[in-house]
Amino acid sequence: MNLSAMILLALGMSMDAFAAAIGKGATLHKPKFSEALRTGIIFGSIETLTPLIGWGLGLVASQFVLTWNHWIAFLLLLFLGVRMLIEGIRGETDDDAEPIARHSFWLLATTAVATSLDAMAVGVGLAFLNVNIIHMALMIGCATLVMSTLGMMVGRFIGPLLGKRAEILGGLVLIGIGCEILWAHFAG
Structure with a gap:
């Protein structure tokens, strides 16, 4: 694989x-x-690890990973997206609520895992x-760090x-990403 293909892949x-980070940035005050x-660091770190995990699994049990990864990503993103929808609808009726200043590490990590299963x-x-x-995992992680940071801004x-x-x-947006992952799998 040449350098330009590696950059495009990353x-x-x-x-x-990036899309998930835009949504996360929009919900913060x-x-x-x-x-x-x-x-960006949380997303980039997880996105660096997942291709390494996939590579290792590819050596051992590629069929299982390829069979279920799209469903796992879809369900995680659906869960997070529905949770955000519920919070957004609840928040619309509560004008006295304190604006969110920071997302929890676990919420960001779960979102990062869901978006990095591909x-x-x-x-x-x-x-x-x-x-x-x-090298490939580091390139993917660095690109994700930059794009997630930009997405938040x-x-x-x-x-x-x-x-x-x-x-x-x-x-x-999170539900849409999950549906797109599922659609891409079934569309081939």
């Missing part, structure tokens, strides 16, 4: 995290760059190619425009 793997960077599947495929998996500007509907939109 950017492609970071797009789900004026997130600072440090919070965006924290999100990178795990790619790792399974890379197990059968002549690719330096460490884009969300910062979208959030005030949407007001309390930002969490509803963020939930819809």
Whole structure:
């Protein structure tokens, strides 16, 4: 695999995290760059690990991983998206609620895992190619760190425009990503 293909693959793997980060940034009250960077580091770290895990699984049990990864990602994203929808709908009636200043580590990590399962599947495929998996995983992780940080900052500007509907939109984005993963699997 040549360098340009590796860069395109890394950017492609970071797009789900970018979209999710926009939703996360929109739900926060004026997130600072440090919070965006924290999100980018969490997403990027997990996105670095998942192709390595997929590569290892590809050597051992590729059929199981390829059979179930899209369902796992879909269900995780559906769960997180519905949770955000419910919170957004509840939040619309509660004008006295304190705006969220920071997402919990576990919420960000769960979202990152859900959006990085496609990178795990790619790792399974890379197990059968002549690719330096460490370099590829680091490239994917770095691209995700940058794109997730940018996504949070884009969300910062979208959030005030949407007001309390930002969490509803963020939930819809996560559900949409999950549906897209499922659709891509069945569409071939």
